[in-house]
Amino acid sequence: MPSAVPEYGDDQPKDGLLDPTVLAVLPDATRVLAVQYHGESAWAKAKRVDVEHSDGSEETYFMKISLGHHGREALKGEFEATSAIYTITPDFCPKPIAWGSLKWQPDAHFYICKFYDFIEGVPEPESFCKKLAELHSNSTSPEGKFGFPCTTYNGDLPQDNTWFESWEAFFDNGLRHVLKLREERAGPNAELDELLPALFDKVIPRLLRPLESNGRKIVPALVHGDLWCGNAGIIDETTEEGIVYDPASFWAHNEYELGNWRPARNQFTRRYFETYHSHIPKSQPEEDYDDRNALYALRFNLHAATLFPKQESFLVMAIDEIRRLTEKFPDGYVANE
Numbered sequence: 001m002p003s004a005v006p007e008y009g010d011d012q013p014k015d016g017l018l019d020p021t022v023l024a025v026l027p028d029a030t031r032v033l034a035v036q037y038h039g040e041s042a043w044a045k046a047k048r049v050d051v052e053h054s055d056g057s058e059e060t061y062f063m064k065i066s067l068g069h070h071g072r073e074a075l076k077g078e079f080e081a082t083s084a085i086y087t088i089t090p091d092f093c094p095k096p097i098a099w100g101s102l103k104w105q106p107d108a109h110f111y112i113c114k115f116y117d118f119i120e121g122v123p124e125p126e127s128f129c130k131k132l133a134e135l136h137s138n139s140t141s142p143e144g145k146f147g148f149p150c151t152t153y154n155g156d157l158p159q160d161n162t163w164f165e166s167w168e169a170f171f172d173n174g175l176r177h178v179l180k181l182r183e184e185r186a187g188p189n190a191e192l193d194e195l196l197p198a199l200f201d202k203v204i205p206r207l208l209r210p211l212e213s214n215g216r217k218i219v220p221a222l223v224h225g226d227l228w229c230g231n232a233g234i235i236d237e238t239t240e241e242g243i244v245y246d247p248a249s250f251w252a253h254n255e256y257e258l259g260n261w262r263p264a265r266n267q268f269t270r271r272y273f274e275t276y277h278s279h280i281p282k283s284q285p286e287e288d289y290d291d292r293n294a295l296y297a298l299r300f301n302l303h304a305a306t307l308f309p310k311q312e313s314f315l316v317m318a319i320d321e322i323r324r325l326t327e328k329f330p331d332g333y334v335a336n337e
Contacts, residue, residue: 018049022063022110025098028053038062043071043156048115060115061097067108070156075099075111077152081249082113084222088139092131093244116243118233122267123242125275128232132224132244132257133279139222141251146170146220148250154226155307157181161250167218168208170252171299172200178302186309195322202332203325207292209333210285211253218283220251226303228260229267255283259296263317291328294321 018032029051038046049061066075079099086093094113102108142149147163147170160177164170179196183189211218224231225248234242258276261268282289298321305314 019102019104019110021100021103022049022098022112025100025112026051026061027059027097029059030054033058041155043074049112061112062094062115063110063112065102065108065110070153070158072101072109073151073158074153074156075109077150077248078111078246080150081148081152081225081247082245084139084249085135085224085244085247088222089131089135091243092135093247113245116233116235118235119237119240121234121240122229123232123234124240125272127239127241129272129275130279132227133276136221136223136254136257136280139220139251141220141222143251144220146251146253152225152248152250154248154303157303157306159225159248159250166212167220167253168204168212171208171256172204175204175299175302176200178299178306182302182306182309182315185306186315189315189319192315192319192322195319195326198326198330199322203295203322203329205333206329206331207288207295207325208253210288211283211292214336216284218253221254221257222249223252223254223257225249225252225257226260227257227268228265228300253283254280255289255292256296259293259298260300262293262297263301291325294325298322298325 018035023029023032026049031052033050033052034048035050036048038048040046044064044066047063047065049063050058051061052058064075064078066072076099079096082093082096086096094116097112097114099111100109102110141147143163145163145165146167148161151158151161153159157178158181160174162170162173164173179192210216224244226246227244231246232242232244234240258273260266261272283292298318301314301318301321304311305318308314
């Protein structure tokens with residue numbers, strides 16, 4: 001916490017730069033040097049904050065601002081998820097500083113963390129996948145279950161992170177929640193609705209139940225939860241080493257993370273899959289691996305269909321994959337597989 005309320009730089013206007021609540025949480029900041037616009041999405045705005053510390057050193061922070069109840073919960077979830085990642089792999093994400101509500105605008109909320117100037121491109125796979133494997137391998141679910149202590153958001157899409165003992169049950173519940181939100185935002189789709197009973201009654205049990213049958217067990221792993229190229233950045237031009245940010249975390253089957261790598265739009269090539277699995281082998285039964293990955297990718301396509309309901313291609317991809325999987329596994333789960 002700062003020893004005194006920071007002052008603004010002499011060349012900066014004194015009104016509206018930084019809310020007192022934000023000033024109060026900046027570590028040892030004695031002077032605000034600059035606050036600059038740093039982009040925005042459909043659900044948040046970003047600012048770059050430069051401050052001076054009591055010893056004369058300077059620090060730069062990234063601040064995100066969102067509005068309303070969902071904006072508040074999204075930034076709380078981002079802080080909690082980033083904090084969980086930072087605790088396990090502190091060199092793999094920005095250091096989270098704080099989140100809260102603004103004093104001057106009570107319906108506006110902020111999240112602040114260390115700032116990075118990212119270099120264009122996807123991080124080099126060797127170090128990136130090693131760190132991701134460390135995140136997945138070294139995490140311990142506080143409940144010993146699948147879920148997360150609070151709601152986390154994929155964009156403005158709240159995820160249902162209710163704790164479940166079974167990965168199959170957690171995945172089933174979370175996917176139903178996404179489908180409910182998609183229908184609320186975009187309306188019903190008869191083709192999709194016709195396929196859903198077989199997806200839940202046949203495909204999901206067939207592909208996920210064997211992971212936890214016949215003596216097999218999944219240890220819950222903390223996943224980033226929305227790991228596409230837009231949420232990973234290069235921080236070192238020489239090594240192309242990278243970090244992740246803007247997580248939508250929960251404790252999951254570690255392979256769930258790689259579902260978001262399947263769509264070509266997300267720029268994680270086959271080399272990333274191979275490098276990751278050089279650290280963490282594919283789960284058994286391995287022969288189901290590609291279809292499990294397709295099932296996990298299906299949820300991410302449904303996320304996109306919910307976030308961007310006017311872009312019909314996401315829903316078409318989801319429907320096509322559901323149809324393929326239901327045709328491949330018409331009998332569902334059979335015991336002793």
